[in-house]
Amino acid sequence: MRVHHHRNLPGVFAGRGSRIYDRTARTLLRGLYARIADDLVDVLPDGADVLDVGTGPGVLLTELARRRPDLHLVGVDLSADMVSAAQRNLSEFGGRATAQQGDVVDLPFAAGAFDLVVSSFSSHHWDDPAAAVPELARVLRPGGRLYVYDFGFAPFDVITETARSRGVFGSSPVRTSRIRTGVLCPRRCTRQVLTA
Ligand SMILES: C[S@@+](CC[C@H](N)C(=O)[O-])C[C@H]1O[C@@H](n2cnc3c(N)ncnc32)[C@H](O)[C@@H]1O
Structure with missing residues (x-):
C-alpha cells in the first residue's frame, strides 16, 4: 500500500491537528454529517457495503451507523492519526x-x-484526483454510486473529465449540484454523483 504525506497541507491532519479536527467534527460540524447521511440513507439498499474515502474522524460514518444498523461501513484515510480518531468514534x-x-x-x-x-x-486534498477516479470506480459494484461532497473549488471538473475520457464509470450522466449543508460554515457545498 502506498501512503504518502500531504503535499498541500503537511501536518494539518496529524497529531494536534487531528485532535482539533476530531473535536470540531463531533460538535460544530455534526449537522453537516447528519445532512449528508440523510441524503445517502434514501439511496442505500438493505445491507449495503459503504466506503467513506478520506473519512477523517469518521463522524459521517457514525451518523450513517445510527440511522441504518443494516449497513456495513468502512472508512479509509491517509492519516494514521485520523484513522485512530475514527476507530475511537466508531468503536x-x-x-x-x-x-x-x-x-x-x-x-x-x-x-x-x-x-x-x-x-x-x-x-480537494487529493494529490492526484485524476488517478483517484479509476480507483474509486474499481471498488464499486456495477451500478454502484460515488457521492463526492466538497467545496466548489474541489477538483470536480477533473473527476468528471477523467471519468469521461477513461470510460471507467457507466454511461449515466454525472450529476453535479449545489446543496445546503445545514450548518453556518460552509452554508452550501457541491455534490457530485457518478454511477459505475
Ligand atoms: C478536511 S478532512 C475531511 C474529513 C471528513 N471526510 C469530513 O468530512 O470531515 C480531509 C481528509 O482527507 C484525508 N486525505 C487527504 N488525501 C487523501 C488521500 N490521498 N487518500 C485518503 N485520504 C486522504 C486527510 O487525511 C483528511 O483526513
Whole structure:
C-alpha cells in the first residue's frame, strides 16, 4: 500500500491537528454529517457495503451507523492519526463500522467490494484526483454510486473529465449540484454523483 504525506497541507491532519479536527467534527460540524447521511440513507439498499474515502474522524460514518444498523461501513484515510480518531468514534458500532489507513489512489479493497462510495471534504486534498477516479470506480459494484461532497473549488471538473475520457464509470450522466449543508460554515457545498 502506498501512503504518502500531504503535499498541500503537511501536518494539518496529524497529531494536534487531528485532535482539533476530531473535536470540531463531533460538535460544530455534526449537522453537516447528519445532512449528508440523510441524503445517502434514501439511496442505500438493505445491507449495503459503504466506503467513506478520506473519512477523517469518521463522524459521517457514525451518523450513517445510527440511522441504518443494516449497513456495513468502512472508512479509509491517509492519516494514521485520523484513522485512530475514527476507530475511537466508531468503536460503539463493533465490526459493522471500521476504519483503516489507505490512499484514494491505491485503495486496499477488492474490485466491486462496495455498493456506494462517499467522500466528504477530502477530494480537494487529493494529490492526484485524476488517478483517484479509476480507483474509486474499481471498488464499486456495477451500478454502484460515488457521492463526492466538497467545496466548489474541489477538483470536480477533473473527476468528471477523467471519468469521461477513461470510460471507467457507466454511461449515466454525472450529476453535479449545489446543496445546503445545514450548518453556518460552509452554508452550501457541491455534490457530485457518478454511477459505475
Ligand atoms: C478536511 S478532512 C475531511 C474529513 C471528513 N471526510 C469530513 O468530512 O470531515 C480531509 C481528509 O482527507 C484525508 N486525505 C487527504 N488525501 C487523501 C488521500 N490521498 N487518500 C485518503 N485520504 C486522504 C486527510 O487525511 C483528511 O483526513
